[in-house]
Amino acid sequence: MSMHDRILEAAEARLRSDGYGAVSFRDLANDVGVKSASVHYHFPRKEDLGVAVVAAYTDKVFAALDLAMHATTPQDRLAGYIGVFRHALVQENAICLCAMLGAEARGLPAPVADAVRVFFQANIDWLDEALADAADKPKSPEIIAALEGAMLLANTMDSIAMFEDVASGLLSRVE
Amino acid sequence: MSMHDRILEAAEARLRSDGYGAVSFRDLANDVGVKSASVHYHFPRKEDLGVAVVAAYTDKVFAALDLAMHATTPQDRLAGYIGVFRHALVQENAICLCAMLGAEARGLPAPVADAVRVFFQANIDWLDEALADAADKPKSPEIIAALEGAMLLANTMDSIAMFEDVASGLLSRVE
DNA sequence: GTTTGTTTACCTATCAGTAGGTAGACATGC
DNA sequence: GCATGTCTACCTACTGATAGGTAAACAAAC
Numbered sequence: 001m002s003m004h005d006r007i008l009e010a011a012e013a014r015l016r017s018d019g020y021g022a023v024s025f026r027d028l029a030n031d032v033g034v035k036s037a038s039v040h041y042h043f044p045r046k047e048d049l050g051v052a053v054v055a056a057y058t059d060k061v062f063a064a065l066d067l068a069m070h071a072t073t074p075q076d077r078l079a080g081y082i083g084v085f086r087h088a089l090v091q092e093n094a095i096c097l098c099a100m101l102g103a104e105a106r107g108l109p110a111p112v113a114d115a116v117r118v119f120f121q122a123n124i125d126w127l128d129e130a131l132a133d134a135a136d137k138p139k140s141p142e143i144i145a146a147l148e149g150a151m152l153l154a155n156t157m158d159s160i161a162m163f164e165d166v167a168s169g170l171l172s173r174v175e
Numbered sequence: 176m177s178m179h180d181r182i183l184e185a186a187e188a189r190l191r192s193d194g195y196g197a198v199s200f201r202d203l204a205n206d207v208g209v210k211s212a213s214v215h216y217h218f219p220r221k222e223d224l225g226v227a228v229v230a231a232y233t234d235k236v237f238a239a240l241d242l243a244m245h246a247t248t249p250q251d252r253l254a255g256y257i258g259v260f261r262h263a264l265v266q267e268n269a270i271c272l273c274a275m276l277g278a279e280a281r282g283l284p285a286p287v288a289d290a291v292r293v294f295f296q297a298n299i300d301w302l303d304e305a306l307a308d309a310a311d312k313p314k315s316p317e318i319i320a321a322l323e324g325a326m327l328l329a330n331t332m333d334s335i336a337m338f339e340d341v342a343s344g345l346l347s348r349v350e
Numbered sequence: 351g352t353t354t355g356t357t358t359a360c361c362t363a364t365c366a367g368t369a370g371g372t373a374g375a376c377a378t379g380c
Numbered sequence: 381g382c383a384t385g386t387c388t389a390c391c392t393a394c395t396g397a398t399a400g401g402t403a404a405a406c407a408a409a410c
Contacts (some may be wrong), residue, residue, distance in 0.1 A: 019196060019282070037362080037399095038359070046396065103275050103330075105330060145341045148324040149319070149321055149322065152278055152323055156288075156295060200370065212372080213387075
């Protein structure tokens with residue numbers, strides 16, 4: 001993998017666990033084995049790095065969601081959607097990047113905050129389409145809020161069960 | 176108000192908008208009109224301040240919830256619970272302190288993270304009691320996750336409507 | 351195929367600014 | 381006189397960012 005991509009990967013991990021303000025160029029440089037000036041070579045300013053990480057994260061999530069959109073029933077598509085978040089929480093052992101950055105939204109450089117809003121709006125659009133032909137269903141922001149909150153709560157309380165409570169509650173409300 | 180309490184109040188506001196890592200003794204000192212050394216006099220280390228803010232916030236929230244517990248129906252009690260969060264979001268124009276700190280949980284000093292967990296567990300216990308005699312209802316972690324996520328989403332997207340979508344979705348599921 | 355110029359990807363060194371934190375002087379009030 | 385609260389002055393560590401240099405890769409010209 002290129003140094004550029006290795007930095008992106010290390011930055012995503014640190015952003016998701018520590019938040020924007022707590023990530024430093026030096027820590028990232030240590031993570032990938034270069035000096036901090038070299039990180040600046042690839043991402044001149046911190047906000048350049050922030051925007052790039054959110055964009056790459058958005059691409060990664062929607063690549064997974066594109067597969068989930070092919071399921072035949074609305075409930076299966078919602079199950080696929082939930083699965084993407086569950087994977088982020090359980091396999092990657094961290095909350096959603098945009099939950100972390102959303103919390104910090106007011107203190108983020110504008111281009112980074114904008115990228116986070118793009119992520120959430122794309123999620124709303126995806127859910128609107130995926131559940132278009134479901135009879136009775138929660139609104140898309142309800143679903144996103146429930147899952148982002150569930151990740152946050154499960155992470156804080158160290159309890160995957162709390163995430164699963166939310167997941168099954170959502171699934172029971174569709175179709 | 177005492178300087179001690181003025182610092183607590185300023186710290187709560189800054190913690191809720193910027194997060195633990197982004198709050199500095201200098202900023203707080205400026206907020207209340209003293210020097211940073213004087214803030215250290217009242218709260219020797221940053222984690223002392225963090226714990227004190229979370230404890231004061233927890234007291235404040237549960238003082239409001241104690242009133243809501245007196246409502247006669249489970250649905251009214253849930254409406255009261257939601258009202259406390261709505262007030263925090265709309266009147267105080269910030270997300271819940273413990274949503275912010277929960278996101279950062281992994282990077283917090285242990286005593287601060289513990290105080291956040293105490294807050295959430297107390298919320299679970301309150302809801303369990305308030306909705307004990309409701310026939311069909313979401314689990315307590317579902318309700319908390321939905322509301323914390325709703326604050327986060329509404330804050331990021333600058334849309335109170337998204338919070339209200341979640342609030343009415345929750346209310347429709349009780350009794 | 352060797353010289354020449356350019357680019358890529360790093361480095362060391364340093365900057366001004368800010369972080370949390372401390373020591374000790376000074377004022378106020380009991 | 382002593383406790384309380386605030387101050388000035390300072391420390392070390394770290395922040396994002398920049399300047400300037402270098403080794404290797406690559407391309408073009410001859």
